[in-house]
Amino acid sequence: MNRLCVFLVACALLLAVPLGWSAEPITVKMKSLSYDPRELEIHVGDSVMWTNEARTTHTATSDDEGKTFDTGEIEPGKSSKPVKFEKEGEVKYHCKIHGKTMSGTVVVKPAGGKD
Numbered sequence: 001m002n003r004l005c006v007f008l009v010a011c012a013l014l015l016a017v018p019l020g021w022s023a024e025p026i027t028v029k030m031k032s033l034s035y036d037p038r039e040l041e042i043h044v045g046d047s048v049m050w051t052n053e054a055r056t057t058h059t060a061t062s063d064d065e066g067k068t069f070d071t072g073e074i075e076p077g078k079s080s081k082p083v084k085f086e087k088e089g090e091v092k093y094h095c096k097i098h099g100k101t102m103s104g105t106v107v108v109k110p111a112g113g114k115d
């Protein structure tokens with residue numbers, strides 16, 4: 001019975017990857033007045049987390065006035081909650097505090113790695 005349980009758990013884990021269950025969020029670093037990377041390519045179902053490595057507070061806010069996502073203010077040394085991207089397309093974003101001179105883009109491609 002014990003081997004059967006191990007087998008079933010292993011099968012469930014193997015099936016989770018193709019179904020779009022993402023492992024760890026992809027991290028974007030907030031620097032002085034920039035995001036690293038500035039342009040990020042991900043797939044539908046992936047999550048992104050912003051980590052502030054600067055000395056000042058930043059945000060990551062979609063250019064549609066935060067309708068797609070808004071991390072809120074992220075203090076130095078802290079990270080945002082993961083933001084999951086459910087639709088294909090290009091999402092431009094910026095820091096509400098520093099304006100569009102601090103900007104980035106998330107390019108969301110079809111799920112499953114099909115480009």
